[in-house]
Amino acid sequence: SSPPPRDSAFAGRHFNESAPVENGVIRDWDQVEALWHYILYEQLGWEKGNEGSVLISEKVLASSKLQRELTTQLMFEKFNTSGLYMANQARLSLGSYGKVSGCVVDIGHGEVGVSCVTDGQLQAPSCERLPFGGKQLTDYFRAAPGIRATAGGAALTQKQLEDLKHECMEVSSSSQAYRQEVAAGERRAHILPDGTMVSIGAEAKEAGEILFQPQAFGFACMNIVDMIHASISWTSDLPVKKMLSESLLVVGCGSATRGLEQRLLSDCRLAFPPSFAPSLLRRPEYMPQTCPMYSAWVGGFIEAKLAFPQNQHITKYDYDEYGPNIIHKKAFL
Template sequence: MALREENFVVLHSGSWNTKAGINVVDTNKPPAVTIRSLVGARTVVAEPTEAIEVDDTSKPDESTENTTADDSENADIKVEKSEQDSELPTVTQEQAKDQESNKPQTVYYCGSALTEAQQQYPDSELTVSTPIRNGIVDDWAAMEALWRHVLFRELGIKRSRNASPVLMVVPTDWTKEEHERITQIFFENFNVPGLYLAEEPLMTLYGCAAVTGLVIDIGHNKTEITPILDTQIQRNAIQTIPLAGADFDSYFLELLKADAQLVREYGEPLDLEFARHLKESSVCQVLGKDEKENKNRAQAEYNGKEFTVGSARYKAYEPLFNPDLVGKRVLNIIEAIHAAQLGCKAEKRQSLWEAIIVTGGSCQVKGLQSRIQSEIEDSLTVSENFGEFQVREVKFLKIPDYFPALKDSIVDAGFLGSEIVAKLIFPDPRNYINKVDYNESGPSVVHTKTF
C-alpha cells in the first residue's frame, strides 16, 4: 500500500502538552493539535440495566475514551479491538458484557471531554494526572488513552481503515522496553500501517536546518542539554538537570506573594496557574548583565482583573542560573552546557558553540537567550591568539526564514523537523517499521528499524 503525504502523522507527547499533526504536504504550519498531557480516569461498574457512559460530545465515528479492566493482567495495554468499540459514543449492555463489564472498568477522559468530566464529576470520582512524569511514562494505560484520543478524535483517523503512518517523537532517555511497548500499542491497538521513532533533540536540530549543534531543552520538569555531531547524538555527553518550568512557577509564585501591592490589587489568593500565566506573558523578562530593572510597575491582567507587578517579574528564571534559590544542589545551566561540551572531542567543540538552540516550553521569555549567551561568553577562555581549539564565537540557531509561519516559534522546531523527516522516510517501506516487519519480528523490530 502506497502511503500518501496527506496521511502522515507526527505525534509528540511531553510532560506538559501533546502536539500532533496530519498531512505534511505543507510543513510551514504549526501543529494541528496541541492539548495538555492530562488524562482523567474514573472507575465504573455497569449495572445490568445500564450502559457504560463515555463522552456524549464525541463527534460521529470518533472515540474519546478508553475502557480497560483493572484486574486484567494486561490492563495497561488492553483497548477495544473492534472499529465499533472505538467509534461509537456509548458502550451498549451487550458490548459491556463482551468486555467483562460486570467488573470494574476504567473510563478515560482527554481534551475537551476531560474539561466536561471535571465539571460533571467530583474530585473523589475523577482522578486527573499526567501520564509522563519527569520525562518518563508513569501510567501506560493513561498514555495510551491520550494517544487514542489524539489519533481517533482530534485527527479523525479511522482505526479499521487506518492509512496513517506515525512518526513518534521520543526523548533520548526512553529505554528499549519503552520503545517496544510503543511499537506494540501502535500496531496492535491503533492498527497503524507504519511507525518510526525519532529522538526529540535531533528533530529540533533538523527543524533549524542543521545536523550539528547543541540543543538546550528547558521543559516542565527538567532541562536537558544534548550535543549532536553530524546527526549523531553524543549520549555520553548529555546533561540533564532536574530544574525547569515547574521550579520557575513555584519560585515566581513566592515572589509574587511577597509583593504586597499586587496581592492587595488582585484581591484573591495567588496560585500556580496565576504565576504560570504571568511567567508566560509579556510581563516577565530575563535581564542581561548590563540591563537594569525598570522601577515602574508593569500592568497585567488575569481572569478579567487588572493589577501591577513589581520587580519580581525580572526574577522568575533566576533558579536556572542559581539553583540554590529553589533548594537544589545541581549544576546551573551554564555549568551544564560546559559539561556537555567537555564530553565531546576537543576538535568538535567549536562547531557546537556556533550552533546552539534554546527550546522547550520555558524558553520564550524575553531576554533568556541573551542572558545565556552573555554568561557563556563570560565563562569562556579569552585570548588574543586563537589556537586550534579556541572558541571564536557563540552563535544561536533559529528556524529558517523560509518557514514564515514558524520562524518566530522555536518551540515548534522539533515538530517541523519531524514533519520533514516523515516526508523523507515514509515513501520507502525500507525506512520505517511496517506491518510485515512487525508481524515477522514483533515489538523488538524497533531496535533494528528506527532512528
C-alpha cells in the first residue's frame, strides 16, 4: 500500500525509511506504535479519553502468540481502545465478496500465500507460501540488463521500476505460448507516468512466468498452481475439495496482473481431476475493479459493521479480566 503523506506532523515523529512490518511480522514496535498513533489520533480524529474501537487484519499465520498479545496490550494500554477485533486476511478477503468459504491466493509484496477458509474458519494445515512476491518481481526488472531509459541509458529508480511492473508485467496464456513469445525477441517502447521512455521485451513475460515456473528462475519452490493443489488437499473430504477448487479468489497487489487469472484457471483445470471445475469467485457488481488489491480492507470494513454491534469483539472489561491472553480466546485467527 502507499505510504502516508510525509506532512509536518508525520515527519516530526522521526520515521525512518525501513519497513516496521515485514510479511506480517512486526520488526520495530516503536515505529508501529508511532504510526498507529499518527493514524488514529491525527488522521482519524481520535481524542484522548474518547477513543473508538479497532479491527486489525492479520496476515495468515504470520503472527506469533507473543505478537498478538503485545498488539492487544498496546491497543488497550497505550491507545485505550474501547474494543478490539482481530481477523485473518483470508477470512476478510472472502468476506469482501460475501463469502465464508474459499481458497484465497494472496499475491503480496513479500510473498505469495494460499490458504483455505471453510465456514469462516481458517484451515491452518492448508496454508502454503512462496518465498517471493511483488518486491522480488520488481527486483527482477531491476536486474534485467535490457531495462533502461531509452534516453541516455540510465538505470530506473525504484518508483519507475514499480510503475513499469504494474503497467507492463503480464502472464502468458500457457507455458508453450510463453516460450514462443520470449523466442520472438520483440521489444517495444513504453512511456512511464513521469514521461520516461523505456524499452521492454521478454522481461514483461518472464516476470509473470516466475509464478508458474519458479525453478526456471532460481527459486527452489512449488509453482502457484501446485500450491493451490496442495492447499486444497489438506482435506480428504471430496465435496469440500471440489467446493474449494470452484471458489478460488486471487487478491493482493499482484492480482491485477494481465493474463494471471486466465492462466491460473487454465493450469488448475489441467492439475485437478476431470470431475473438478476450478473457477474464480465473481467480483460483486458493486465492487470496483481494484477491490481484489484491497479486499482485506474492504472485508474488514464490512466485518467491523457486524462484529462490534454484535459484541463479538474484545472489550475493555475482557482485557482487564483476562489480560493480553484474551486474544487467543476471542479472535478469528
